[in-house]
Amino acid sequence: MSESADEVLFEVAGQAGLISLNRPKALNALSHGMVKAIAARLDDWEANPAITRIVLRGSGEKAFCAGGDIRQVYDMGVGQGLKGAPEQTSFFADEYILNSRIKHFPKPWVSLIDGIVMGGGVGLSVHGSHRVGTEKTLFAMPETGIGFFPDVGGSFFLPRMPRRTGYYCALTSARLKQADALLTGVLTHAVASSSIPALTDALCAGEPVDAALSRFAVNAGPAPLLEVMDELERVFGLSSVDQIWQALASSDSDFARNCLGMLASKSPTSLALTFEQLNRGAELDFNGCMRMEFRIVSEILKHTDFYEGVRSVLVDRDNAPRWQAASLAEVDRTGLAAYFGRPEGGDLPLP
Structure with a gap:
């Protein structure tokens, strides 16, 4: 895609390979062209001994990267009658292979998350060695709200x-700010937004990465999740999403009411699928997780919930999705096995 030349910018700045996601009007949403461009550039930069670290940032004032370009994926599927177009699975295959590349990249991978980071943006950052957040950081995995699942690793x-916070984030799409993102391990470091330019200069100048991040570090303050952590861990540690729902419904706490309200807007099929996905992922290595996610996405694109979710949120914007299963009780649990089966076109080609 020729437009990717402007959508993502590359620069060798001192010792840093500097990647700038450059779609600020789209909150730096990740297109297929951007994925392919980043992957190609990493081949060169990994082999270049003069480049000792990768620095990834987003353009504009609002976002690091608000996710994959889901509207692009939706349009591909609508054009193919919602059957799972090859262009769709190709996008996810390339994205997931890039996620694995970042996870195993041999040089420091420093993501400067000075704004919104969701979905595909999380996949570009959370698997790298250093995740730097500011007071503007806002993390979420919102996929269950569009009939999808929390992919990209x-x-x-x-x-x-820790303490089932990942299940909480995956199921509810809860948004975490800097302190909570640091507490849960989404971030490794906290700095002030105003210091990002100077930090970038230090990283490009070759200052040791850990030393530079320590020099600019700030106290993120108390993490709000700590106030509800005991209840969160107890509820989201239950053995099924149905039990989680029941526990929340039987509680009169503000936390439970808020969680139940968030869950009520999600695709019931996505909730059941996501719970099973995380349980399986806990037992797999990274590449095993990516192969599993490719199996899931190859199947989910054949079903209506994803298209209905995107329609309701991004196309018609009526926020009134008509899910294939209207409640958890209606979800075909035996049918979930199909999401974990080998795709017709084969598994994701990872070692």
Whole structure:
């Protein structure tokens, strides 16, 4: 895609390979062209000994990267009669292979998350060695609200977040700010937004990464999640999403009411699928998680919930999705096995 030349910018700045996501009007949403461009540039930069670290940032004032270009994926599917177009699975295959590349990249990978980071943007950052957040950071995995699932390596990092916070984020699409993102391990470092330019200069100048991040570090303050952590861990540690729902419904706490309100807007099929996905992901290595996610996405694109979710949120914007299962009780649990089966076109080609 020729437009990717402007959508993502590359610069060798001192010792840094500097990547700037450059779609500020689209909150730096990740297109297929951007995925392919980043992957190609990493081949060069990994082999270049003069480049000792990668620095990734977003353009504009609002977002690091608000996710994959889901509208692009939706349009591909609508054009193919909602059957799972090859262009769709190709996008996700390339994105998931890039996620694995970042996870295993041999040089420091520093993401400057000075704004919104969701979905595909999380996949570009959370698997890297250094995730730097500011007071403008806003993290979420909102996929269950559009009939999808928390992909881009969510199978790996979400069940490994402490005290079931990953299950909470995956199911409810809860938004975390700087202190909570630091507490849960989404971020590794906290700095002030105003210091991002100077920090970038230091990283490009070759200052050791950990030393530079320590020099600019700030106290993120108390994490609000700590106030509800005991209840969160107890409820989201239950053995099924149905039990989680029942526990929340039987509680009169503000936390439970808020969670139940968030869950009520999600695709019931996505909730059941996501819970199973995280349980399986907890037992897999990273590439095993990515292969599983490719199996899930290959199947989910054949069903209506994803298209209905995107329609309700991004196309018609009526926020009134008509899910294929109207409640958890209506979800075909035996049918979930199909999401974990080998796709017709084969598994994701990872070692």
